Amino acid sequence: MTRRMLSLEGRTLLLCSLLALAGTLLGILMAGYLREPLLAVLLSALIVLPVTMLAVRHVMAPVTRHLRALVDGVSSLRDGDFSVSLAITRHDELGELADVYNSVGDILRSERQNLYQRELLLDTVIQSSPQSLVLTDTSGHVLYANTAARKRFHRGRRMEGLVFQTLLQQSPPGLREAATAERDGLYTVEADGEEPEIVHVTRNQFTLNTREHRLYQFRSLTRELTRQELQTWKKVIRVISHELNNSLAPISSLAHSGRLAVQAQRHDLLDDIFVTIEERSARLKQFLENYARFAKLPQPRKVDVDWAAFLARLGRTVPYRPVGEPPTQPSRFDAAQIEQVLINLLKNAHESGGPADEVCLAVETQADGQVLLRVLDRGPGMSDSVLASALLPFYSTKPDGTGLGLTLCREIVEAHGGRVALANRIDGGLEVRLWLPGS
Structure with missing residues (x-):
């Protein structure tokens, strides 16, 4: 019961009841004094109505002011401004609404701060990434490019707002072909006076805010391939060494056995020994020729x-x-x-x-x-x-x-x-x- 009396509805009912009671008592007093009921009612109405209007206006003035403050606050939320708080201390529905509004504002401010921190962290990671990242819209204009992309396509300068295809015209043919091809893949890029670069290119198309966007990723694999090639060559040396040992050790053993067979006048064993040595030598020769064919690639005769x-x-x-x-x-x-x-x-x-x-x-x-x-x-x-x-x-x-x-x-x-x-x-x-x- 106390809550209803303190509520906005309770206060309005209490005011109306008091005004109705005052109007009734005034009408009774006027009727007893004037002896004319109709005139008494008219006079009491003339007195009660202005008083009622003033009382209602006085009571509703803070309500109207608080409602306008709420409207302004909600408009600020709509515009992305979460800094507005309401200083309303009332023990009714308006007070509860103001508390809820302030709580929502605190949550939105906290979420925006967390989002900003995450965006800052993400941007730091992307900017320090060795991959070149370029985001474009449907018209091909660059919306975002990280540091690696700016160095690769625009000499370190900002690319936002420029047409990506125009920037590609200044790039080497291999890189231009890699960016304009409609498929992901591995491309060889050659620039004047530089070693060929192996670039892995991927494209992703997605919808953001009902608009189509395209994300290009250019990953240079040259250093990685060089490192892997070095590891591969080390592995090849181990394989060749292993194969040589596997072939030369039996050949050496068979040669020693042949010498012993000659000394022992066991010429019947020499044929099998020579056949085995020949097979081992042929296998080793074929093995080495496979690798030598790659290492001794002749210059093209055009x-x-x-x-x-x-x-x-x-x-x-x-x-x-x-x-x-x-x-x-x-x-x-x-x-x-x-x-x-x-x-x-x-x-x-x-x-x-x-x-x-x-x-x-x-x-x-x-x-x-x-x-x-x-x-x-x-x-x-x-x-x-x-x-x-x-x-x-x-x-x-x-x-x-x-x-x-x-x-x-x-x-x-x-x-x-x-x-x-x-x-x-x-x-x-x-x-x-x-x-x-x-x-």
Whole structure:
């Protein structure tokens, strides 16, 4: 009962009751004094109504003032200003509403502060990341770029508000191709006077505030690949040392046994000893030749090559389905080396597990005069870890693979002044792209 009397409703009912009681008593007194009931009612109404209006206005004035303060506070919340608090101390619904409003404001201020701290931490991590991150909107304008991206694309200057495609025109062709291709993959980027750089590019498209955004990530794998190559070479040295020991130790033992057989006049044992030594030597020779073939790659002997005849000869060696018409103008390259590259890539495509009739080869001349060769299949493609290591020497996912195929292809193409890119196809499968300089 006490709570209702202190509530806004209770106060209003109490005021109305008191005014009604006062009006009644005044009417009775006026009627007894004037002896005219109707006149008494009119006179009492003339007196009670102004008093009622003044009393209601006096009582409702703080209520109206507090309601306006609440409206202003809610408007501030709507505008993102959480600093407004209400100093209302009432023991009714308005007081409870003001307490709830202040609590909501405290929570929102705390959440904003925590969000700001998390954004600051995230921005610090992103800015210090070695990966180049670029966020663009539907029109291609840059909304965000970290420090690595600014150094890579705009000499360390701010990129926000600029068109990303315009910035790419100032980048090396390999990087421009990596950014504009509609698929994630591994790309070789060559800049003037610098060593080739291996870049892994990924793209993510998502909706933010009902608008489409695209996030580009450029991860340089050159240093990582160099470190892994060093570890790989150490492993290769151990493998070669192990293989040499496994072959030379039996040969040495057999040679000693042969000497003893000669001394003992056991010539019947020499034939088996020589056969075993010959087998061991042949195996060791084949093993060393496989590695020497990679280490002694000759410089390409470039000649003018007709594409129609070249592709016809290639098709007789490894079957494939041609895509489009070959260039009519000849190109200048080492036909034997490029043929070996395409044979390796087409064989890999056939061994990928996809349909044989989906192994395709496309050759086209680009606007800048370069020739683009694309080897496509419909196999399972490559995982991110395999894609990042595919070009490492001696890395292979095949049980009997040497891991030299793709590395040798890259070495041959780069020796021609071209570059290599690996990427998973959107609808499944793998695409290997080779760029060769124009004639």
